[in-house]
Amino acid sequence: MTDFLNAIVALSNFVLVPGAAYGAQLALGALGVTLIYGILRFSNFAHGDTMAFGTMATILVTWGLQSIGISFGFLPTALIALPIGIAITGLLLLGTDRAIYRFYRKQKAAPVVLVIVSIGVMFVMNGLVRFIIGVGDVNFADGARFVINAREFKEMTGLDEGLAIRTTTLITLVTAAIAVALLFWFLNKTRTGKSMRAFSDNEDLALLSGINPERVVAVTWLIVAALATTAGVLYGLDKSFKAFTYFQLLLPIFAAAIVGGLGNPLGAIAGGFVIAFSEVLITYAWKKVLVYLMPENLEPSGLVQLLSTDYKFAVSFAILITVLLFKPTGLFKGQSV
Amino acid sequence: MTARGFLLYAGMALLIVLTGMFQGWNLALTILNMGLISAIMSLGVNLQWGFAGLFNVGVMGFVALGGLAAVLVAQPPVAEGWNAGGLRLLGALALGAAILVGAVQVWKRKIGGRMRALVMLALLIGGFFLFRASLDPAVDAIEAINPSLSGYLGGLGLPIIVAWPVGGLLAAGAAWIIGKAALGLRSDYLAIATLGIAEIVIAVLKNEDWLSRGVKNVVGLPRPVPYEVDLQRDEGFIATAAGYGLDPVTASTLWVKILYSGLFAVVLIVILFLAQRALASPWGRMMRAIRDNEVAASAMGKNVTARHLQVFILGSAVCGIAGAMMTTLDGQLTPGSYQPLRFTFLVWVMVIVGGSGNNYGAVLGGFLIWWLWVMVEPLGLWAMELITSGMDADSWLRGHLTDSAAQMRLMTMGIILLAVLRFSPKGLMPER
Numbered sequence: 008m009t010d011f012l013n014a015i016v017a018l019s020n021f022v023l024v025p026g027a028a029y030g031a032q033l034a035l036g037a038l039g040v041t042l043i044y045g046i047l048r049f050s051n052f053a054h055g056d057t058m059a060f061g062t063m064a065t066i067l068v069t070w071g072l073q074s075i076g077i078s079f080g081f082l083p084t085a086l087i088a089l090p091i092g093i094a095i096t097g098l099l100l101l102g103t104d105r106a107i108y109r110f111y112r113k114q115k116a117a118p119v120v121l122v123i124v125s126i127g128v129m130f131v132m133n134g135l136v137r138f139i140i141g142v143g144d145v146n147f148a149d150g151a152r153f154v155i156n157a158r159e160f161k162e163m164t165g166l167d168e169g170l171a172i173r174t175t176t177l178i179t180l181v182t183a184a185i186a187v188a189l190l191f192w193f194l195n196k197t198r199t200g201k202s203m204r205a206f207s208d209n210e211d212l213a214l215l216s217g218i219n220p221e222r223v224v225a226v227t228w229l230i231v232a233a234l235a236t237t238a239g240v241l242y243g244l245d246k247s248f249k250a251f252t253y254f255q256l257l258l259p260i261f262a263a264a265i266v267g268g269l270g271n272p273l274g275a276i277a278g279g280f281v282i283a284f285s286e287v288l289i290t291y292a293w294k295k296v297l298v299y300l301m302p303e304n305l306e307p308s309g310l311v312q313l314l315s316t317d318y319k320f321a322v323s324f325a326i327l328i329t330v331l332l333f334k335p336t337g338l339f340k341g342q343s344v
Numbered sequence: 345m346t347a348r349g350f351l352l353y354a355g356m357a358l359l360i361v362l363t364g365m366f367q368g369w370n371l372a373l374t375i376l377n378m379g380l381i382s383a384i385m386s387l388g389v390n391l392q393w394g395f396a397g398l399f400n401v402g403v404m405g406f407v408a409l410g411g412l413a414a415v416l417v418a419q420p421p422v423a424e425g426w427n428a429g430g431l432r433l434l435g436a437l438a439l440g441a442a443i444l445v446g447a448v449q450v451w452k453r454k455i456g457g458r459m460r461a462l463v464m465l466a467l468l469i470g471g472f473f474l475f476r477a478s479l480d481p482a483v484d485a486i487e488a489i490n491p492s493l494s495g496y497l498g499g500l501g502l503p504i505i506v507a508w509p510v511g512g513l514l515a516a517g518a519a520w521i522i523g524k525a526a527l528g529l530r531s532d533y534l535a536i537a538t539l540g541i542a543e544i545v546i547a548v549l550k551n552e553d554w555l556s557r558g559v560k561n562v563v564g565l566p567r568p569v570p571y572e573v574d575l576q577r578d579e580g581f582i583a584t585a586a587g588y589g590l591d592p593v594t595a596s597t598l599w600v601k602i603l604y605s606g607l608f609a610v611v612l613i614v615i616l617f618l619a620q621r622a623l624a625s626p627w628g629r630m631m632r633a634i635r636d637n638e639v640a641a642s643a644m645g646k647n648v649t650a651r652h653l654q655v656f657i658l659g660s661a662v663c664g665i666a667g668a669m670m671t672t673l674d675g676q677l678t679p680g681s682y683q684p685l686r687f688t689f690l691v692w693v694m695v696i697v698g699g700s701g702n703n704y705g706a707v708l709g710g711f712l713i714w715w716l717w718v719m720v721e722p723l724g725l726w727a728m729e730l731i732t733s734g735m736d737a738d739s740w741l742r743g744h745l746t747d748s749a750a751q752m753r754l755m756t757m758g759i760i761l762l763a764v765l766r767f768s769p770k771g772l773m774p775e776r
Contacts, residue, residue: 050535120765134751327537
């Protein structure tokens with residue numbers, strides 16, 4: 008019995024808790040991608056760098072707050088800075104839309120042209136982030152590190168395995184839940200949200216009913232700024248901030264959005280967790296859990312790791328290809344094939 | 345080529361000559377060599393995007409496969425490694441391939457729904473463990489042999505020029521797999537799929553030490569041209585160099601670079617010639633017809649997906665050739681140095697700026713954007729020094745700005761791309 012409990016604790020500690028946090032971060036990122044796809048109808052390659060920019064803005068504000076002596080108790084200061092970071096990112100995205108994307112929207116350019124344009128925006132944003140904050144690792148988490156650390160947990164329960172819950176993990180889950188709840192309330196209950204959904208479903212019909220497309224687009228960019236910045240800050244708090252890592256998040260985020268069904272917000276959330284858990288489950292060394300579950304003579308000698316952690320991209324990719332082959336519209340029905 | 349084209353090419357040549365006169369011929373030739381390689385990559389992407397409208401953002405992966413070919417073909421074989429587990433390893437790989445083929449065959453059988461899925465799943469999962477069980481010991485045995493110097497299987501020990509077509513073949517194979525899965529779906533999906541395969545190729549190169557030594561890098565690849573030190577000892581060469589008023593050291597570095605330029609130029613001209621002929625042929629007309637209106641083309645009886653697969657493979661093979669050439673020029677394979685912004689998206693900037701659909705434009709874009717990529721850094725530093733010249737010598741902002749000048753590259757490339765897309769979407773040399 009104790010063995011079984013130990014196995015469950017080890018599993019939660021190394022797989023379930025980190026997987027849930029990573030899944031929430033991916034889900035927030037995928038929500039941004041899927042919203043842009045639904046409303047503006049292109050895959051935004053600049054999304055990873057938007058997240059990086061938002062995180063950078065938040066980090067700069069955090070440093071400003073810290074230098075005048077403001078902190079948030081046991082929570083990271085970055086949470087106070089987050090709204091300001093979102094506002095800065097929102098301004099940047101609105102400016103980008105005004106200066107760049109609007110021209111192509113007026114022309115009714117093909118989606119693939121917009122994708123190439125977004126690659127240009129990606130370059131500029133990436134350059135901007137590197138220019139302002141550099142390419143190094145930035146660790147900006149402060150406040151308490153753990154809600155429960157492994158030693159306290161062991162003393163509390165008397166088990167051999169410890170369960171450590173980091174503050175950032177808890178914050179990630181709570182913040183993501185709040186953000187998702189707000190988003191769905193906005194999309195389903197408010198007038199603007201409903202007009203956004205109408206625009207996404209049928210653009211011509213929405214225009215005929217007097218919906219102002221520019222307003223819908225502007226609101227979309229603001230929501231995307233909020234989602235991207237939140238996702239980026241949570242990821243940065245959990246790990247650390249590095250411009251290049253954020254660019255690499257693009258692949259799992261896209262995979263999550265497509266697996267869930269592009270253009271479908273609910274699908275994006277499901278997709279985020281599917282991708283995150285598969286990555287963690289497949290790259291985790293199972294020995295620690297199996298040691299408790301198997302009889303002594305059958306205990307594994309190796310690490311029982313299905314794939315090395317460096318192949319985590321391969322996991323998101325394999326899931327993506329499987330879904331594309333067997334269910335091209337995604338698990339939840341997305342917008343188009 | 346039009347008069348405008350000749351002018352643009354003359355301007356490009358002038359830029360390289362000016363670089364040679366003001367900053368040294370060594371730098372000018374370095375830029376020329378990478379420019380030639382970039383032009384080939386850009387031709388490959390132009391085949392896919394310009395001819396067929398396929399959106400491939402996995403160029404980096406195909407380039408890296410070309411680089412792997414250089415190692416597999418040209419490095420001498422490591423006999424101890426082969427003895428330790430070479431055959432076992434090949435057997436394991438064959439087993440893995442057989443399992444995949446078996447799973448596909450099961451899926452193709454027309455037996456009832458759930459049973460088929462279950463059998464395939466069982467085959468894949470069981471096969472995976474079997475594959476790992478046979479692969480891992482072989483890999484451990486090979487990597488254990490002298491890990492600091494070799495620890496891998498080596499290559500075939502053939503001349504490195506052979507690696508160039510082999511690189512193309514490797515890339516074509518990868519393109520076939522990815523094309524089979526993702527072509528025929530919407531264009532964004534192909535983009536994401538290629539982005540993924542590129543990351544996976546790099547991950548394999550970084551982690552499979554038995555294959556490419558991973559992040560330990562393979563250095564000292566054989567060369568198709570003589571070594572500088574040999575030239576410097578050669579009496580005849582010293583005499584010729586002296587005839588031009590050059591000291592042997594400078595002359596040898598320049599001569600080696602010129603030889604590379606000659607080799608690369610031959611490849612570029614052959615590929616450019618073939619691409620031009622293809623564009624003008626009925627096949628090229630068909631590709632453009634498919635690109636411009638898929639529905640109409642398939643109504644005319646053209647197999648759109650099969651043609652897409654064909655051109656996708658061809659374009660990727662060209663990128664693979666360029667990748668093998670680049671690794672030859674570097675003389676080493678460093679998997680850690682492959683960055684998507686540099687090897688995928690920069691090539692896209694080259695194609696768009698040069699003029700998509702126009703082979704001469706793609707080549708020009710390759711040279712021009714590569715020249716800019718190299719020159720932006722000194723120019724940016726110079727601009728930053730100008731801007732900050734009024735500031736305090738040890739002010740914080742001045743230090744930060746001059747340090748960040750190195751990051752100007754990406755932003756400049758983005759701005760160039762956006763400006764071209766906005767004001768001249770057909771590029772410097774439009775398709776027609």
